[in-house]
Amino acid sequence: MVNGFHPTSLQEALAIRSQNNVIPYAGGTDLMIGEHRPGSYLFLHGVPELKRVYQEDGVLHLGAGCTFTELLEHPLTPPLLKEALAQIAAPAIRNEGTIGGNIGNGSAKADSALVFFAADASLKLESVSGARILPIRDFYLGRKKLALQADELITEVLLPLRWLESYVYQKIGARNALAISRISFAGLLAVENGVIAHAAVTFGAISDVVIRRADIDSMLVGRTIAEARALKEAYLAAYSEAIVPTRGRVSAEYRKTVCLNLLHDFLEQFGV
Ligand SMILES: Cc1cc2nc3c(=O)[nH]c(=O)nc-3n(C[C@H](O)[C@H](O)[C@H](O)COP(=O)(O)OP(=O)(O)OC[C@H]3O[C@@H](n4cnc5c(N)ncnc54)[C@H](O)[C@@H]3O)c2cc1C
Structure with a gap:
């Protein structure tokens, strides 16, 4: 039996959290395969x-x-x-x-x-x-x-919820099912009245934190598709500099190339 607290309200959970050295435990699917950490568990499944x-x-x-x-x-x-x-x-x-x-x-x-x-x-x-x-x-x-x-x-x-409708999502793992991402990509692009009103791309699993560079994506915003196409090389070059994969099971060079290919395909899907 695992030691822990079983609050039935958020107020109770927060009170326990403030008074004890507890590890929040939701589904346990990460905790159960990780290193054992000192402290007892604060089980959250009973908090409506x-x-x-x-x-x-x-x-x-x-x-x-x-x-x-x-x-x-x-x-x-x-x-x-x-x-x-x-x-x-x-x-x-x-x-x-x-x-x-x-x-x-x-x-x-x-x-x-x-x-x-x-x-x-x-x-x-x-x-x-x-x-x-x-x-x-x-x-x-x-x-x-x-x-x-x-x-x-x-x-x-x-x-x-705004801007979420027009997207591309790609997950690349070692196999089709039960695979942790080796590279993941989500891109949003919205065109309103012939002009790109919003652009956002993210790369996961390649560095310590998910990459989201609003400063680079802003290059496309306010442009027509034709104008964005003219900026495409500069946009890809900016991401080429921004993407610095950490060492992993798959080489950093390979993962960077795949990221840039995903970005290229994403732009092409929107005619850029
Ligand atoms: C076989 C297997 C396959 C997996 N495949 C994937 C996959 O494809 N994609 C993927 O993203 N993940 C995957 N995972 C990882 C895992 O399932 C996810 O990260 C999942 O979302 C963890 O949620 P949990 O509720 O089980 O977290 P837990 O294990 O309960 O907690 C994880 C961490 O979050 C903290 N925590 C939990 N809830 C809170 C809260 N409310 N406030 C503050 N801290 C909190 C915990 O203290 C702990 O540090 C996989 C895991 C396994 C075992």
């Missing part, structure tokens, strides 16, 4: 507030305790997120694994986090002292380094 999904002012609020399966089956989950979730592991893992755990694990291989970066999502972090909202890009400080205080829990992902 972490399961809420609702839409407000164009933003979808996803409870951190929602499992991948629950979100795959939810009518409000946008297609891009569903596509990424459907390719995570196998049903048994998707039934237990949560988006809060995916983010809380602090890995750039996290497939739901990739989508949240592409959408410029924010996280709601709560403690007994209150709540704060932090953009996901500011939450990841490095490999396994998160801007999470010892008394805080991730309680929600705030996913802006």
